Amino acid sequence: MSKNKDISSTAVNPDGIPPEGPGPEGREPLTLVTVRQGMFSESGDTSGYGGLVKHIEMPGPTDRPYGSWFDGVVDVLEELLGDKAGAAIQSVVVDRDELTLYIAREHLLEVATHLRNDQDLRFEMCLGVSGVHYPADAGNELHAVYPMQSITHNRRLRLEVAVPEADPHIPSLTSVYPANNWHERETWDFFGIIFDGHPSLARIEMPDDWQGHPQRKDYPLGGIPVEYKGAEIPSPDQRRQYR
Amino acid sequence: MSAQDIPRATGAFVDDDGIPEYNAYGADWSDIAAEATRLGQQRIVVNMGPQHPSTHGVLRVMLEIEGETVTEARAGIGYLHTGIEKNMEYRTWTQGVTFCTRMDYVASMFQEVGYCLAVEKLLGITDDIPERASVLRVLMMELTRIGSHLVAVGTGGNEMGATTVMTTAFMGREDTFRIIELITGLRTNNGYIRPGGVALDAPEGAVEAIRAMIPEVKARLDELAHLQLENPIFKGRLKGIATLNLATCMALGITGPMLRATGLPYDLRKSEPYCGYETYDFQVPTSTDADAYSRVVLRMEEMYESLKIVEQCADKLEALGPGPVMVADKKIAWPAQLSLGADGQGNSLEHIKEIMGTSMEALIHHFKLVTEGFRVPAGQVYTAIEQPKGVLGVHLVSDGGTKPWRAHFRDPGFNHLQALSIMCEGGQMADVVVAIASIDFVLGGVDR
Numbered sequence: 001m002s003k004n005k006d007i008s009s010t011a012v013n014p015d016g017i018p019p020e021g022p023g024p025e026g027r028e029p030l031t032l033v034t035v036r037q038g039m040f041s042e043s044g045d046t047s048g049y050g051g052l053v054k055h056i057e058m059p060g061p062t063d064r065p066y067g068s069w070f071d072g073v074v075d076v077l078e079e080l081l082g083d084k085a086g087a088a089i090q091s092v093v094v095d096r097d098e099l100t101l102y103i104a105r106e107h108l109l110e111v112a113t114h115l116r117n118d119q120d121l122r123f124e125m126c127l128g129v130s131g132v133h134y135p136a137d138a139g140n141e142l143h144a145v146y147p148m149q150s151i152t153h154n155r156r157l158r159l160e161v162a163v164p165e166a167d168p169h170i171p172s173l174t175s176v177y178p179a180n181n182w183h184e185r186e187t188w189d190f191f192g193i194i195f196d197g198h199p200s201l202a203r204i205e206m207p208d209d210w211q212g213h214p215q216r217k218d219y220p221l222g223g224i225p226v227e228y229k230g231a232e233i234p235s236p237d238q239r240r241q242y243r
Numbered sequence: 244m245s246a247q248d249i250p251r252a253t254g255a256f257v258d259d260d261g262i263p264e265y266n267a268y269g270a271d272w273s274d275i276a277a278e279a280t281r282l283g284q285q286r287i288v289v290n291m292g293p294q295h296p297s298t299h300g301v302l303r304v305m306l307e308i309e310g311e312t313v314t315e316a317r318a319g320i321g322y323l324h325t326g327i328e329k330n331m332e333y334r335t336w337t338q339g340v341t342f343c344t345r346m347d348y349v350a351s352m353f354q355e356v357g358y359c360l361a362v363e364k365l366l367g368i369t370d371d372i373p374e375r376a377s378v379l380r381v382l383m384m385e386l387t388r389i390g391s392h393l394v395a396v397g398t399g400g401n402e403m404g405a406t407t408v409m410t411t412a413f414m415g416r417e418d419t420f421r422i423i424e425l426i427t428g429l430r431t432n433n434g435y436i437r438p439g440g441v442a443l444d445a446p447e448g449a450v451e452a453i454r455a456m457i458p459e460v461k462a463r464l465d466e467l468a469h470l471q472l473e474n475p476i477f478k479g480r481l482k483g484i485a486t487l488n489l490a491t492c493m494a495l496g497i498t499g500p501m502l503r504a505t506g507l508p509y510d511l512r513k514s515e516p517y518c519g520y521e522t523y524d525f526q527v528p529t530s531t532d533a534d535a536y537s538r539v540v541l542r543m544e545e546m547y548e549s550l551k552i553v554e555q556c557a558d559k560l561e562a563l564g565p566g567p568v569m570v571a572d573k574k575i576a577w578p579a580q581l582s583l584g585a586d587g588q589g590n591s592l593e594h595i596k597e598i599m600g601t602s603m604e605a606l607i608h609h610f611k612l613v614t615e616g617f618r619v620p621a622g623q624v625y626t627a628i629e630q631p632k633g634v635l636g637v638h639l640v641s642d643g644g645t646k647p648w649r650a651h652f653r654d655p656g657f658n659h660l661q662a663l664s665i666m667c668e669g670g671q672m673a674d675v676v677v678a679i680a681s682i683d684f685v686l687g688g689v690d691r
Contacts, residue, residue: 033621033642056621056643095622096364125496127627128658130638130651147625147636147653151507154514158625179496182661183653205324205690215329215649236333242615242645 030091030102031058031162032137040240061091069155070099076121080114081107099157105170108161112176115148115159123148123157126173128183131191133216141165142193146173146180163193172198190215291675293322299398299679300686304663308672316667316675318660323690331650335616336362337577339647341434346652347688348431349394352387353630354652354688355436356380357637360517361626362438365619365641368570375560376440376568377518379426382453382556383435384518385549386419389460391631391683392542392549393419396467399539399680403480408470415463418456425452439576440569445560453557457550464546472540481536485666485678488533495662499633499655500541501682506531511629523552535681542683545631575617578609616645632656632683652691656684 033056039047065071074092078085088107093100103111115123127147135141140162148157161170172195173180184195185204192213195201203210212219223235233239263282265275279287292303301322307315327346331339343358344351363369397412420430426445427435435442471477487497489505502509510527512520528544530537569576579594598606621643627636633655640649659682666678 033640033648036642036644059622096367096624098624100623124493125498127496127634127636128653130649130653132623132640132649145623145625145638147627147638149627149634151509151514156515156625156627177496178494179658179661182657186657203321205321207321214326221326221329221333236330241333 030060030093031134031140031143032056033058033134034136040242059093059095062094066092066094066099068097069153070094070157073099073121073155073157074101076118077101077111077114080118081110084110100160101157102160102162105161105163108159109171109173109176111159112146112173116176119152121150122152123150123155124152125149126177126180129173129180129187131187131193131215133191135165135217137162139164142168142191144170144187144193168193169196170194171196172201174198189213192216289672293319299684300689302660302679302686302689304675304679306667306672306675311672313667313670313672313675316664318663320657320660320686320689323686325687325691327691328650328652331647333646335645336438336619336647337616339650340437341432343650343652344432344434345687346691347630347632347654347656347685349685350387350391350631350688351432352380352383352436353628353635354637355433356384356518357626357628357630357635357652358639358650359436359438360628361624361637361639362619364624364626365622365639366438366575366617367620368439368572368575371570371572372440373567373570374519375444375563375566378556378559378563379441379445379568380436380518381520381523382553382560383423383427383433383441385552385556386423388549388631389546389553390416390419392546393463393467395631395680395683396471396539396542399677399683400471400477402676402680403477405470405477408467411463411466411470415460415467418460418463422449422453422456425449437569437577439572440567442577444565444568450557450561453553457554461547461550464543464550468543472543478536480674480677481534481539481681482532483534483536484670484674485535485681486533487662487666491662491665495665496658497633497662499629499631499659500538500545501633501659501662503527503529504531504537504541505533511627511634515627517626517628523555525549525552535677538681538683573608574612578605578612618643618645627653630655632685632688633659652688654688654691656682656686657689657691660684660689 036054036056038045038050038052066074074089078089081088084107088104088111090102090104093102101111112126115121125148127149130145130147132143132145133141134143142163142165144161146159148159150156163170170193172184174184175197181199182204184198185201187193188195188201189203189205190213202208206214221235221237223237225235225238226233265278267275287308289306289308290303291306293301303319303322305317305319306313327342331342334342339358340355343354346354360369363372393412393416397409400408400412423433424430426449427433427442487501487505489507491497492502492505498509506529508527508529513527525548528541528548530541579590598609619641621641623638623640625636625638627634634653635655636653638649638651638653639647642648663678663682667675670678
């Protein structure tokens with residue numbers, strides 16, 4: 001991780017209020033994280049801000065130059081992909097000194113193969129896959145995030161693939177990175193993303209006969225209300241919470 | 244003893260009624276062996292666990308055996324899944340520490356540091372962390388590393404029948420816990436590292452206590468080394484067992500001592516220093532034998548290196564003198580420094596006096612920050628740190644609110660357990676236990 005800081009893109013303003021509307025520095029927003037209403041969750045918003053609606057968005061695409069070694073890596077990858085580069089790399093985001101490549105799922109396997117095999121890229125390890133659920137982001141509800149690690153060049157980047165909830169298919173990376181086997185099973189288990197071509201996409205943490213995918217946002221946390229000195233405290237996901 | 248007689252939640256282990264099934268309850272092995280001989284079954288599947296003392300928690304291993312040779316091995320996990328990651332989405336950024344520390348409970352400080360580094364990166368305050376806080380973090384991590392490696396070596400010995408190895412290792416671990424308890428107030432699951440710094444400063448006498456602890460732990464390590472490393476039985480059980488070469492480690496994403504045992508000196512403390520590791524003088528031990536024995540040797544050597552770092556931490560704490568251990572930004576820093584009183588850890592008396600007696604604004608500020616928490620700008624980060632078992636990755640997504648939108652921990656044990664099959668297949672049944680011990684995982688971290 002380089003020490004030079006470029007957090008200008010993080011849009012931290014003095015009040016710590018998250019950015020609204022168009023992304024930071026006028027960048028087109030990429031992912032709608034959530035639409036937030038009022039100050040508190042559920043009912044009982046006594047703050048007077050109950051009608052407030054905020055669109056929370058992830059930092060949008062970055063323009064060249066990306067800085068650091070990022071340009072070089074994207075150049076090499078674009079060269080290797082040739083004509084397909086435009087379709088494969090949907091956008092490039094540099095945020096908080098980290099490089100994220102948004103990849104179209106049809107091209108994920110090819111991108112991963114290049115990242116692993118090319119001597120100028122050489123990301124030997126994929127540290128698994130982490131799912132994220134953005135229910136408000138219509139058509140791109142489910143995201144799979146692949147952290148890549150290059151030991152040769154001592155670099156780190158991230159691939160992100162977004163798919164709709166109605167068609168949650170992503171090609172499996174196990175043929176390129178066998179280590180992703182269990183990680184993909186975990187992401188299937190928790191988020192319901194189907195990794196096509198996985199040798200045995202079974203549940204891994206939840207019991208085999210479990211219904212649903214627990215880490216999706218519409219899946220309740222569960223829990224029971226607790227009585228304490230006559231008052232009833234609702235379970236954590238039912239409590240009134242700050243937004 | 245047939246499958247039909249045994250009540251189960253999710254059905255029989257084997258669906259086919261025609262296949263005989265046995266349950267071993269201890270001291271009945273000869274009966275089972277006699278029955279199996281009578282039936283003349285060729286293919287035997289042994290289900291080891293989930294409750295088995297050598298599985299470091301609740302791990303289920305399915306072994307297909309031919310005589311004493313393992314022909315196929317599969318690990319089944321999920322018995323300790325507690326939904327920590329989901330729970331963290333319903334708590335403030337500060338409360339998240341209390342949850343993630345309980346993942347790999349043998350190396351709890353590492354989840355705390357990895358998580359806090361990620362939160363700080365999201366906030367953009369990585370460079371504002373006071374140096375004293377970073378030194379305390381390094382001190383805690385290295386003490387925990389020693390503790391974790393001692394558990395790995397100690398329980399590994401115990402599983403092969405050498406109880407003395409375990410008791411000696413646990414006594415050494417207890418010495419490190421005494422320092423951790425002196426500083427944090429708790430032995431494990433400390434919740435000590437907080438976004439922005441640490442919960443409280445080291446008390447008076449801590450540096451002296453650290454200096455007094457070092458020779459004691461060193462003596463324990465020497466004792467362990469003498470007990471094990473040249474012991475012919477120990478060498479016979481571990482040398483050339485459960486080997487994994489560099490190519491396999493790369494393919495399976497294996498890091499930590501298992502990777503370094505193949506000769507690659509990959510250690511994130513050196514390659515991507517965090518918490519000021521670049522200012523400490525230590526070596527990264529490696530070996531080229533790539534077997535269970537070399538991993539034990541590496542863990543022993545790493546503990547000596549960690550002691551060197553602990554010593555340097557004591558020097559630094561003394562040289563730095565008293566100072567802040569929490570970031571200066573009052574909108575992020577926990578409003579009160581905790582203090583250790585006669586009745587345990589709590590808010591310092593001066594702080595209580597101020598918020599209850601003299602300053603209404605201070606009380607409001609305290610209340611807002613403790614109940615509501617601070618907001619983190621929207622975005623995502625990934626931080627990776629060198630945990631005793633390998634690379635611990637933390638993926639955090641913020642929606643700009645007071646709670647994480649998503650927190651994902653890439654526990655090294657989860658990843659490494661995938662290698663169990665390749666380490667065991669073709670080997671002896673008795674070596675499965677050695678392979679499990681040499682991976683060194685904790686199911687709390689694996690299942691989360």
